[in-house]
Amino acid sequence: MSADNAQPVASQVPAAAQTLYEQAVAVMAAGDDIDAQLRFADFLLRYPDYPGAHVNLAILQARAGDDLKAEVSIQAALALDAHYAPALNQLGMLRRRQGRFDEAEDAYLRAVEAQPDYALAHYNLGVLNELYLQRLAAALMHFERYQSLNGGDEQVEKWIADLKRRLESNQRTANVTE
Numbered sequence: 041m042s043a044d045n046a047q048p049v050a051s052q053v054p055a056a057a058q059t060l061y062e063q064a065v066a067v068m069a070a071g072d073d074i075d076a077q078l079r080f081a082d083f084l085l086r087y088p089d090y091p092g093a094h095v096n097l098a099i100l101q102a103r104a105g106d107d108l109k110a111e112v113s114i115q116a117a118l119a120l121d122a123h124y125a126p127a128l129n130q131l132g133m134l135r136r137r138q139g140r141f142d143e144a145e146d147a148y149l150r151a152v153e154a155q156p157d158y159a160l161a162h163y164n165l166g167v168l169n170e171l172y173l174q175r176l177a178a179a180l181m182h183f184e185r186y187q188s189l190n191g192g193d194e195q196v197e198k199w200i201a202d203l204k205r206r207l208e209s210n211q212r213t214a215n216v217t218e
Contacts, residue, residue, distance in 0.1 A: 091117035091124045125155035159189040
C-alpha cells in the first residue's frame with residue numbers, strides 16, 4: 041500500500057485551497073503523476089502549511105524513483121506536524137525500500153502511536169514483520185488490526201490464514217522437539 045491521499049482538515053482550509061487540493065488528489069488518483077506533482081507543487085507554493093500535500097508529493101516523487109526528493113517532502117510534512125501519521129507511514133516505506141528496517145519499524149510504530157486507527161501503518165507493519173523481520177506473530181497482529189479497521193481485504197485475509205497456519209505448525213514443531 042502506498043497512497044495515503046492525506047486530506048487537509050476541511051474546517052481549517054480556505055475553500056480555494058480545498059478545491060486545488062481535491063483537484064490534485066483527483067489527478068493523482070487518475071494516475072497522471074506528472075500533472076499531480078505539478079499541482080501539489082503549485083498548491084504548496086500557495087499553501088505551504090498543509091502536511092498532507094507534502095505527503096502526497098512525496099508519494100509521487102517516490103513513484104518516480106526520486107527518494108531524495110521524497111524524503112525532503114516527508115521531512116517538510118513532519119516539520120509541520122511531527123505526529124502526522126501519513127508522513128510517518130511514508131517515512132517507514134522509504135526506510136523499508138532503503139533496507140533500513142529498524143528505522144522503518146520505528147516510523148510505522150510512531151504512526152500507529154499517533155493515530156491508533158491508521159490502517160495503512162498496520163498493513164505496512166504486517167508486511168515488514170512478515171517479509172523482512174520474520175516476526176510472524178507480530179505480522180499476524182498487525183494484519184488482523186488492519187482488517188478490523190479496513191475490513192474486507194481478501195488478500196490480507198489469505199495472509200492471515202497462512203500466518204495462523206505457519207504459527208500453528210511452528211508451535212507443533214516446537215512441542216515435538218521439547
